[in-house]
Amino acid sequence: MAGRRGAALLLLAPLLLLLAGAAAGEAVEPHPHDDAPAAQPQLPLLIKLPTAADKGGDEAVELRCASWRTAGEANNLSPWAAVPPDCVPHVRAYLTGPAYRSDLDLVAREASAYARSAAASTGDAAAWVFDVDETLLSNLPYYAQHGYGLELFDHREFDRWVETGEAPAIPSSLRLYREVRALGFKTFLLTGRSEAHQGVTVDNLRKQGFHDWDKLILRAAADRTKTATDYKSEKRKEMEAEGYKILGNSGDQWSDLLGYSMSARSFKLPNPMYYIP
Amino acid sequence: MAGRRGAALLLLAPLLLLLAGAAAGEAVEPHPHDDAPAAQPQLPLLIKLPTAADKGGDEAVELRCASWRTAGEANNLSPWAAVPPDCVPHVRAYLTGPAYRSDLDLVAREASAYARSAAASTGDAAAWVFDVDETLLSNLPYYAQHGYGLELFDHREFDRWVETGEAPAIPSSLRLYREVRALGFKTFLLTGRSEAHQGVTVDNLRKQGFHDWDKLILRAAADRTKTATDYKSEKRKEMEAEGYKILGNSGDQWSDLLGYSMSARSFKLPNPMYYIP
Numbered sequence: 001m002a003g004r005r006g007a008a009l010l011l012l013a014p015l016l017l018l019l020a021g022a023a024a025g026e027a028v029e030p031h032p033h034d035d036a037p038a039a040q041p042q043l044p045l046l047i048k049l050p051t052a053a054d055k056g057g058d059e060a061v062e063l064r065c066a067s068w069r070t071a072g073e074a075n076n077l078s079p080w081a082a083v084p085p086d087c088v089p090h091v092r093a094y095l096t097g098p099a100y101r102s103d104l105d106l107v108a109r110e111a112s113a114y115a116r117s118a119a120a121s122t123g124d125a126a127a128w129v130f131d132v133d134e135t136l137l138s139n140l141p142y143y144a145q146h147g148y149g150l151e152l153f154d155h156r157e158f159d160r161w162v163e164t165g166e167a168p169a170i171p172s173s174l175r176l177y178r179e180v181r182a183l184g185f186k187t188f189l190l191t192g193r194s195e196a197h198q199g200v201t202v203d204n205l206r207k208q209g210f211h212d213w214d215k216l217i218l219r220a221a222a223d224r225t226k227t228a229t230d231y232k233s234e235k236r237k238e239m240e241a242e243g244y245k246i247l248g249n250s251g252d253q254w255s256d257l258l259g260y261s262m263s264a265r266s267f268k269l270p271n272p273m274y275y276i277p
Numbered sequence: 278m279a280g281r282r283g284a285a286l287l288l289l290a291p292l293l294l295l296l297a298g299a300a301a302g303e304a305v306e307p308h309p310h311d312d313a314p315a316a317q318p319q320l321p322l323l324i325k326l327p328t329a330a331d332k333g334g335d336e337a338v339e340l341r342c343a344s345w346r347t348a349g350e351a352n353n354l355s356p357w358a359a360v361p362p363d364c365v366p367h368v369r370a371y372l373t374g375p376a377y378r379s380d381l382d383l384v385a386r387e388a389s390a391y392a393r394s395a396a397a398s399t400g401d402a403a404a405w406v407f408d409v410d411e412t413l414l415s416n417l418p419y420y421a422q423h424g425y426g427l428e429l430f431d432h433r434e435f436d437r438w439v440e441t442g443e444a445p446a447i448p449s450s451l452r453l454y455r456e457v458r459a460l461g462f463k464t465f466l467l468t469g470r471s472e473a474h475q476g477v478t479v480d481n482l483r484k485q486g487f488h489d490w491d492k493l494i495l496r497a498a499a500d501r502t503k504t505a506t507d508y509k510s511e512k513r514k515e516m517e518a519e520g521y522k523i524l525g526n527s528g529d530q531w532s533d534l535l536g537y538s539m540s541a542r543s544f545k546l547p548n549p550m551y552y553i554p
Contacts, residue, residue, distance in 0.1 A: 063375055067383040074350040074545040076384050078391065098340055106344040107353050114355065268351040 065090035069272045075254045080275045083149035091272045092148045095140060101172075103270045108172035111250060111267045112179055118247045118264070119183040127214075127244040128180045129236065129263060131251035132191035132201065134271045136177065136210060137167035149273035162193065165200045169208035173250070173269070177210060186214040186244060190235055190256075192228050192276065194219050228276045233259030342367035346549045352531045357552050360426035368549045369425045372417060378449075380547045385449035388527060388544045389456055395524045395541070396460040404491075404521040405457045406513065406540060408528035409468035409478065411548045413454065413487060414444035426550030439470065442477045446485035450527070450546075454487060463491040463521060467512055467533075469505050469553065471496050505553045510536030 065087035071077050083091050094100055119126065130136055142161040143149060161167075181187060193201055195218040202216065223231045232255065236246055240261050249256065249263035252271035257263070342364035348354050360368050371377055396403065407413055419438040420426060438444075458464060470478055472495040479493065500508045509532065513523055517538050526533065526540035529548035534540070 059375075063379040064383065066376065067379045070347060070350055070380055070547070071383050071387060073347055074352075074384075074547075076387050076544055078387065098336075099343065102340040102344045103347055106341065106348050107351075110348060110353050110355065267353050270347070270351075 061086055062090060069094065069270075072272060072275070073268060073270055075258075077275070079277050082152055083147075083273065085150060088148055088150045094272060095143075095148060100270060104170055105172045107250075107267050107269055108176040111176050111248060114265055115176070115180050115183055115185065115248060119185065122245065122247060124184075125186075125243055125245045126184065127186040127188055127239060127246050128248040128250070129188045129190050129239075129246055129256075130173075130177065130249075131253070131256045132189055132193060132205075133167070134170075134252035134273075135250055135256070135269055136170065136173050136189070137204060137208060138170050139167055141166070141168070143273050153274060159197075162197055163200055165204040165207065167204055167208070169210070170269075174209050176250070180248070181212060185248070187212075188235075188239060188244075189213050189216045190232055191217065192219055192231070194224070195221075228253065228255035229259040232256060233261055236261035236263075338363055339367060346371065346547075349549060349552070350545060350547055352535075354552070356554050359429055360424075360550065362427060365425055365427045371549060372420075372425060377547060381447055382449045384527075384544050384546055385453040388453050388525060391542055392453070392457050392460055392462065392525060396462065399522065399524060401461075402463075402520055402522045403461065404463040404465055404516060404523050405525040405527070406465045406467050406516075406523055406533075407450075407454065407526075408530070408533045409466055409470060409482070410444070411447075411529035411550075412527055412533070412546055413447065413450050413466070414481060414485060415447050416444055418443070418445070420550050430551060436474075439474055440477055442481040442484065444481055444485070446487070447546075451486050453527070457525070458489060462525070464489075465512075465516060465521075466490050466493040467509055468494065469496055469508070471501070472498070505530065505532035506536040509533060510538055513538035513540075 065084070068077070068084065068087055069091070072080075115128070133139055139158075139161065142158065146154075146157070177187065189205075191201070198216070198218055201218065205213075205216075217235050219231060223234075226234075236249075237260065239246060246261070246263040248265055248267065250267045250269065251257050252269040253276045254268065255276050257266040257268060342361070345354070345361065345364055346368070349357075392405070410416055416435075416438065419435065423431070423434070454464065466482075468478070475493070475495055478495065482490075482493075494512050496508060500511075503511075513526075514537065516523060523538070523540045525542055525544065527544045527546065528534050529546040530553045531545065532553050534543040534545060
């Protein structure tokens with residue numbers, strides 16, 4: 001048991017030192033003009049008391065939420081309406097920290113490597129389908145104001161955000177998009193946004209660096225009652241009927257990628273905020 | 278800068294205390310009969326010096342390897358022959374720590390919830406397909422001796438391991454399996470193992486608590502040159518032709534789940550060690 005006691009002491013050491021520092025008036029209050037903000041976020045981690053109960057509780061939630069997020073990416077979850085409340089801190093930390101960017105970058109690099117290899121063996125008919133929201137453009141500024149997926153989706157609120165036309169590009173997607181265009185792929189933007197938002201969507205895309213595409217397909221009134229899987233499959237089937245060969249498909253929802261007339265390869269971008277069937 | 282210096286001191290504290298402990302001969306050497314082995318693996322983490330260079334480097338690799346693992350689970354990676362060498366520590370930590378178990382548990386719970394809801398509306402023809410390796414049985418003891426996926430797959434070495442019949446059950450899969458049987462699903466075990474391993478596979482499964490199944494399908498000589506996707510799709514098609522309705526499919530490889538005659542729902546168990554096309 002000496003080993004366990006020793007380890008517990010080691011874990012407590014930062015707290016003891018922090019308390020000592022507090023007594024000496026040192027390094028506890030972040031100075032408002034401190035030029036090293038990167039060091040500050042570590043403090044809450046260090047002062048957390050690793051009691052057995054706390055540790056088990058926090059770690060158990062973190063583990064479960066990480067598993068929940070991974071299961072979503074692997075399409076293992078049933079349709080879900082909102083992020084589980086106790087996973088909101090995990091989802092927020094993921095989206096606002098480096099992991100989301102890292103995941104996006106890696107998927108874009110895989111897509112890029114595939115695009116280069118596929119482009120060599122294909123002609124004018126080669127096409128790549130891109131979803132828009134959380135694929136080319138990010139609605140993170142909106143979701144940051146709406147609990148990162150905790151709140152049930154509010155169409156009217158979200159529409160107001162869409163109509164600002166201020167959704168930023170996802171940088172790795174913009175790089176991929178430009179490369180795919182340069183390689184000669186036809187690019188089809190296939191979005192669940194309604195046709196009423198065509199103007200603002202075009203403006204938003206152009207403002208963010210997406211200047212050219214072969215077709216931007218928005219959801220018509222007749223498609224409103226269809227699942228995204230059906231709507232997008234139908235549209236892909238039409239592309240095939242027009243002679244295009246869909247070699248790549250990038251989307252943050254499995255409903256962007258599954259169904260019929262599926263792409264030769266699909267790239268699932270991460271999205272732990274919402275689920276569209 | 279006081280904040281940064283203070284934080285650095287805080288981060289160094291465990292090292293200082295560890296060194297102090299070492300001087301006092303306490304809690305450093307793990308006692309061979311220490312009954313708290315769980316505390317030991319924390320030590321290397323605590324004594325790691327958080328210099329800026331180390332930290333950036335380590336964190337960048339950790340981020341990238343976590344993204345690589347997630348991308349694999351989402352089927353975003355090209356076929357890969359071995360774990361990237363610099364990701365072996367990440368993969369080992371994942372598999373031997375709580376995250377792998379947590380991921381397996383969550384996928385099994387999702388599958389279980391689905392099985393209960395699906396069972397209500399189906400009759401005798403309802404079937405569930407299970408893969409064997411890394412789905413019902415775990416080869417982790419083998420891979421722990423072979424770099425956790427770093428080494429290229431060695432058929433002869435692996436066969437020797439299979440022939441010991443000592444692969445342990447994945448506990449959450451065993452629970453799911455029993456529940457699926459109790460709910461009245463027919464269970465089909467569809468494995469890439471060769472028919473030559475039928476006897477040892479049956480013995481291994483029974484020894485680990487898998488006592489009943491409706492069919493155990495192993496790879497015949499004629500199937501050896503097919504991809505797993507083709508081989509398993511063909512077998513699922515045969516099940517459908519016999520009148521079964523495949524409602525669930527559990528496997529650790531996308532080639533267990535994709536292709537044709539796909540299950541109504543599929544459950545992808547995590548596996549960052551190897552990829553089978």
